[in-house]
Amino acid sequence: MPLGQRAGDKSESRYCGVEVLDFPAGEELPAVLSHSLSSSFDFLLAPLVDPDYRPTPGSVLPVAASDLVLGPAQWSSHIVGKISEWIDLDAEDEQLRLDSEITLKQEIAWASHLSLQACVLPPPKRSSCANYARVVNHILQGLTNLQLWLRIPLEKSEPMDEDHDGAKDNSDMSDTVDSWEWWNSFRLLCEHSSQLCVALDVLSTLPSMNSLGRWFGEPVRAAILQTNAFLTNARGYPCLSKRHQKLLTGFFNHSVQVIISGRSNHNVSQGGVLSGDENHTEDTAVRHALSPYLDYIAYIYQRMDPLPEQERFEINYRDFLQSPLQPLMDNLEAQTYETFEKDTVKYTQYQRAIAKALVDRVSDDDVSTTKTVLMVVGAGRGPLVRASLQAAEETGRKLKVYAVEKNPNAVITLHSLIKLEGWESLVTIISSDMRCWEAPEKADILVSELLGSFGDNELSPECLDGAQRFLKPDGISIPSSYTSFIEPITASKLHNDIKAHKDIAHFETAYVVKLHRIARLAPTQSVFTFDHPNPSPNASNQRYTKLKFEIPQETGSCLVHGFAGYFDAVLYKDVHLGIEPNTATPNMFSWFPIFFPLRKPIYVPSKTPIEVHFWRCCGATKVWYEWAVTAPSPSPIHNSNGRSYWVGL
Ligand SMILES: C[S@@+](CC[C@H](N)C(=O)[O-])C[C@H]1O[C@@H](n2cnc3c(N)ncnc32)[C@H](O)[C@@H]1O
Incomplete structure (x- = not known):
């Protein structure tokens, strides 16, 4: 069941999983799954193969459950495979390396057979992990849909941090300063495969915000929140530090799913919780031992502000590459103008600028005798003509407008607009490229909007240089x-x-x-x-x-x-x-x-x-x-x- 309803959010981050720590032997997996789903978790991160297994010729892979015990949709929607943690592809011991390679390939083959969406790979056991990366890279070449999420502890000792976490039991890793480096070398070795992603283990201490920020540009799919990363509130319930909360909100905003992992450290009374055994299977009426953690995660999710209207509208454009417009070389389509014209903020800013320029140009004493010549160059379908006339009305200045546009289709719309609004005596439409138009008089104010995302990339400089001929020597350009x-x-x-x-x-x-x-x-x-x-x-x-x-x-x-x-x-x-x-x-x-x-x-x-x-x-x-x-x-x-x-x- 999703963490909650957040208007506009249809991302993966609404779903929360739970890690199964002990191997669900004896076809226990369906019961573990149903208990977790009935406790409002959405999926399991579960071992697929008995961790005691070592490959021997002719042996049958001792899987957690046959493919028949869950339906195909259950396997693919509710199970993320956890690859055996003993696997060590860069071990000194050659037999261990070879067993690891065989087992890793067998487990991934089994996960593909089950049509799982993802498998979590154990963290590299040392900073040098070339053989691990080589085997994973090999596997990645043959995958179609399955993603591999490399598990990485979210750690970075700061330069001044003397008491770097000494709790790590693997001496090979104790000299590691920044776990991002492991990820980086691994993905470089795997040639930036798009199916290689990250599952971050979130621990009780967090690195600096700046170093955490790097992960938002990486393909992080899951944040595995360890129960020992939680604090205890005054009522004995689990909660997170402010920094953890901020990180979690960042993850939610970046479609990262949370997976809760570990033994329960919070024995809160909640209608028959059995402490410790988070995979308790016999009585589904009994709440999952990790439910208080899930409740807290759901609370953080629901507390987030709804996505603003505009963000909701733009959600499908996120990280979607588009070719920039070429409004000079090509003629824009009606739909493109329509989109521009919805942006009232842009036209309000232009109107404010034009009003200020008009007031500077014509003093209050001269309003009855002076008419300002304003040219909208690149008038499109006319919104800047409207903004100019409104600025004139607002400031009480008299205006004569030329609307210059090179797109003949937009010129048709301009003509009907002028007729519809009754602006015939105020506005002259010129169907021409501004760079070659011979203007009958010079302008006091030249208004244009020829800007691209990089400012000059739609060739505003070249167009306005061409139009400058018909701007009075003391004339004003908007933009300046x-x-x-x-x-x-x-x-x-x-x-x-x-x-x-x-x-x-x-x-x-x-x-x-x-x-x-x-x-x-x-x-x-x-x-x-x-x-x-x-x-x-x-x-x-x-x-x-x-x-x-x-x-x-x-x-x-x-x-x-x-x-x-x-x-x-x-x-x-x-x-x-x-x-x-x-x-x-x-x-x-x-x-x-x-x-x-x-x-x-x-x-x-x-x-x-x-x-x-x-x-x-x-x-x-x-x-x-x-x-x-x-x-x-x-x-x-x-x-x-x-x-x-x-x-x-
Ligand atoms: C970005 S659109 C802006 C349209 C309108 N002013 C608005 O704000 O909605 C730029 C317009 O300038 C026109 N344009 C670009 N270069 C031009 C040129 N050299 N001469 C005349 N019009 C030009 C394009 O056809 C297009 O209609």
Whole structure:
């Protein structure tokens, strides 16, 4: 039974599982499952094979239950397989290594036969686990639907942390500082397989928030919450520390499922609980020993705010790669304009900027004698014409409007709008590209919205340079400037989706994407700025910037899959509009961020800066970006000469 109803949340994180610690021998599995389901757990993380088994020629695999004892839907919806923990593929002992390889393959074959969705692989027993990774990589090549979740303890000793958890009993692991490193080497050895994911063991102590943040860009499918990670509240019930609660909420927001694991440490009276035996099977009326933990997890889930309306609408766009629009080269479709026009926040910001510019342009004394000439260049279906007329009405200024649009289909809509609104005496429609229109007079104010997610990437600079001819020398451009920003991110899902195309071109393309399962690794930095009117109109719009990103020390090492890009535009004076995360215009949804991928993700060791270069290049028929990393290790120059991705002029 899901943890609760959270409006708009249809993600996996609504389901909570429980780990079966003891092998359910004697076909006990159906009873364990039914007891857990009747106690409101949704699935089991259960051993599939007797842990005492070692392969011998001709032996039959001693499985927990024959495939007949549960129906196919029960196996696939309610059981996550737990691979035997004794398996040690990097052991010194060769026999143990060989037995491990045979058993691992047998267990995965059995799980595939049962059509399970996932199996949890035991954690690497030491930091060097090449043979384990080799065998898993081999298995991954043959899998179709089954996912493998590598179990990783969520541990990182901070540099100043003297009393690092001494409780670990495996001496080989005691020198490990950061368990993310195990995951990273394992997935690099397995070539970033999209079916290799992570199950994080959440322990009683947590690393710093920055280092935890890295995991949100990784394919974490489950958070295994140990009962000893829970505290006890005043009434004797289990609860979590504030930091654990925050982490849990983060997991819920990233579709990570919780699995409760361990023996009950909280003997709360709850109608006949038998302490300790969480897999008690005989009396289904008796609550599961771990129910108080489940109740608490459900409480945390239900306490979360409902997803905002806009988030709900955009949920299917999360981490979905889209090609950026080419509004100059292509003609936008009605549906695209329709989506733009729903964003009232954007037009309110424009109206505020236009109103301020009108007041600055025409003093109160001159309102009756002065008519301002305002040109909307790239008018689309007319929302900025409306915003301009409303600003004029609001400020009592007289206006003459030209609406210039190169898309002949949008011009048809513009004509009907003007007729419908009775604006014939106020607005002149010009069906032309602004770069070649010969205007009959000059404008006081030039209003445009030609911005892409990266500011200049829809060629606003080139279009507005072309239109500047008909702006008065002291005229105002709205926007008056825009700046692009980038930040390095971990984004394993995006990387895998691009990799699926199996070519270089897709790794040299920028994508518009509603970023969700990502880790932001360092504060954003500005890349390129364009001012309008352009103070040097004959200068090139080519740009080059070199940036150095310092990742906070507590983060530890990380993997950079690429750069998230944003923009901020100054419309007029203090009125701005943008998506740069620190200054983003609230409730505006016209733009998702842009993503510049890296062909090969770059490993960034702790305390090492990232040096990245971005170029904006201009040719006779196209504009494109090139990008490259030079530190900590060099990448190829991406998109050389615009060979894979460009914007047509
Ligand atoms: C992003 S849309 C904005 C439309 C509208 N102003 C709005 O805010 O909803 C940009 C519009 O500018 C038009 N456009 C782009 N480049 C142009 C050019 N060089 N001359 C005229 N129109 C252009 C496109 O056809 C498109 O309708």
